[in-house]
Amino acid sequence: MRTVIVVGASLAGLYAARELRAQGFDGRLTVVGAEQHRPYDRPPLSKDFLTGGGDERQLDLCDEEETAELDAEWMLGTRARALDAPGRTVVLDDGRTLAGDGVVIATGARARRLPGPPLAGVHTLRTLDDARALRAELTRGPRRVVVIGGGFIGAETASSCVVLGHEVTVVEAAPLPLAAQLGPEMASVCARLHARGGVRLLSGVGVTGLRSTGSNGGTGDTGGTGSAVTAVELSDGRLLPADVVVVGIGAAPDTGWLAGSPLAVDAGVLCDDGCVTTLPQVVAVGDVARVGGTRAEHWTSATEQPRVAVANLLAGRTVESVRPLPYFWSDQHGSRVQFAGRRGEGDTVRVVEGSPDVLEEGGFLAVYERGGRITAALAVDRARPFMKIRRELAAARLPEPTGRVTEPAGV
Known part of the structure; x- marks a missing residue:
C-alpha cells in the first residue's frame, strides 16, 4: 500500500x-x-x-x-x-x-436544517463558520433567542446565550430534553438545569414553521430576498417572537x-x-x-x-475490533454533565451520591442497573467518582442492551 x-x-x-x-x-x-x-x-x-x-x-x-x-x-x-x-x-x-x-x-x-428558504437570523451550530456567524449576531445587543431542540448542542447554546445576556427559550418536541438518552427520571435533571439558568423550556411541543419579514415589510413564512426571522410557530398555534433562532435538531x-x-x-x-x-x-x-x-x-x-x-x-482484513465505552460530557448553566455506558430500556436508576433534587449542593452521581449489574453512569458535578465508575464499566465490557437506546450526538 x-x-x-x-x-x-x-x-x-x-x-x-x-x-x-x-x-x-x-x-x-x-x-x-x-x-x-x-x-x-x-x-x-x-x-x-x-x-x-x-x-x-x-x-x-x-x-x-x-x-x-x-x-x-x-x-x-x-x-x-x-x-x-x-x-x-x-x-x-x-x-x-x-x-x-x-x-x-x-x-x-x-447539521439538520428546517425546510424552507434561508432566513437571516437562523443558524445551525456544527462548524467553525457556523459559530463565527452566530457569535457575530449575538454581539449586537440583547436578542430574543429561540433554540429549537433540547439536545446537547441546543442546551449548551442556550446556556451560552444566557451568559451573554439574551432572553432564551428552548423548544423541545419530546416531553423532556434528552429523555431518549437518559431516561425520563434523569432527563428531568436537564429541565431543572435550564430553569436554574433562567431559560424558558417548552417541551412536548413541535415547530411547524418560521415567520419572517421581507424587504417589503410583510410577514409570512416563505422568506425571500432580504427576509429575516421574526417568530417561531409552534404546533399548538403559539408564536414565539425571535430575533435569533438556533436549529439544534441533530x-x-x-x-x-x-x-x-x-x-x-x-x-x-x-x-x-x-x-x-x-x-x-x-x-x-x-x-x-x-x-x-x-x-x-x-x-x-x-x-x-x-x-x-x-x-x-x-x-487488508479485520484483525482487530473496536467497541469503546460510549462517553460524553456537556457543560450547561455552570454544571458539567457526564454520561458513560450503554443504557437500555427498562434499566433502573439508583442515586449513589448527592441528590438530583438539590443540584446547587454539589451535584450527584447515579448509576443505571440491569440484572444486578451497572450498565451506565450519569453525573452532574461529580467528576472524580464518575471517572472511577467509568473505568470499571470499560473494564467490564458489558454486552449491548436489548431494546437499544440511540446513543446521543454530543461531545
Whole structure:
C-alpha cells in the first residue's frame, strides 16, 4: 500500500492520519477536507468560543510541527463528490480524481436544517463558520433567542446565550430534553438545569414553521430576498417572537457523496466491528461510520476508532475490533454533565451520591442497573467518582442492551 486517501479533515480524519504514520505507513498520504480549516476542536464552539472566552487558535488540533511530521498533502476547501469503488478513486467536486490503495472515510455529519428558504437570523451550530456567524449576531445587543431542540448542542447554546445576556427559550418536541438518552427520571435533571439558568423550556411541543419579514415589510413564512426571522410557530398555534433562532435538531451522516457507489450505506457507512466497510481497502471512522450496527457521534469514538481502522486497513482484513465505552460530557448553566455506558430500556436508576433534587449542593452521581449489574453512569458535578465508575464499566465490557437506546450526538 503506497497511497492512502483520508476523506474528511475532521477529528477522526486527523487521528486516522496520525495512526497511519504511527503504524508505519510511509507512503503518500492525502487528506481531503470540505472546509477551508485544518482540523479543529468542535466541543468549544457552543461553549467558550461562542461566549468570546476563546479564540480560534485555541481550537487547532495540530500545530505546525505535527503538520510537518505527518507529511500529508492537505486538500482543504475541496469536497468529495463520488467514490469510484473498483479503483478506490475519489472524485472531487472540481472534477479532479485521486486514486489510492486505501481510503479512510471520515466525512462526519451535517447539521439538520428546517425546510424552507434561508432566513437571516437562523443558524445551525456544527462548524467553525457556523459559530463565527452566530457569535457575530449575538454581539449586537440583547436578542430574543429561540433554540429549537433540547439536545446537547441546543442546551449548551442556550446556556451560552444566557451568559451573554439574551432572553432564551428552548423548544423541545419530546416531553423532556434528552429523555431518549437518559431516561425520563434523569432527563428531568436537564429541565431543572435550564430553569436554574433562567431559560424558558417548552417541551412536548413541535415547530411547524418560521415567520419572517421581507424587504417589503410583510410577514409570512416563505422568506425571500432580504427576509429575516421574526417568530417561531409552534404546533399548538403559539408564536414565539425571535430575533435569533438556533436549529439544534441533530445531524445526519455526510454520505450523500457516496450515492451510486456499491458501498453499503444505511444511516451511516456500514462497517463491521473493525470499521471495515463492504468494499476492500476502505474503512470508515467517526460520526459517518456505523460500526457494528451503531453510529455514535462521540468525541471518544472519533479518537478511538482510527487506531483499529488503520490497523485493519494496513492488514487488508479485520484483525482487530473496536467497541469503546460510549462517553460524553456537556457543560450547561455552570454544571458539567457526564454520561458513560450503554443504557437500555427498562434499566433502573439508583442515586449513589448527592441528590438530583438539590443540584446547587454539589451535584450527584447515579448509576443505571440491569440484572444486578451497572450498565451506565450519569453525573452532574461529580467528576472524580464518575471517572472511577467509568473505568470499571470499560473494564467490564458489558454486552449491548436489548431494546437499544440511540446513543446521543454530543461531545
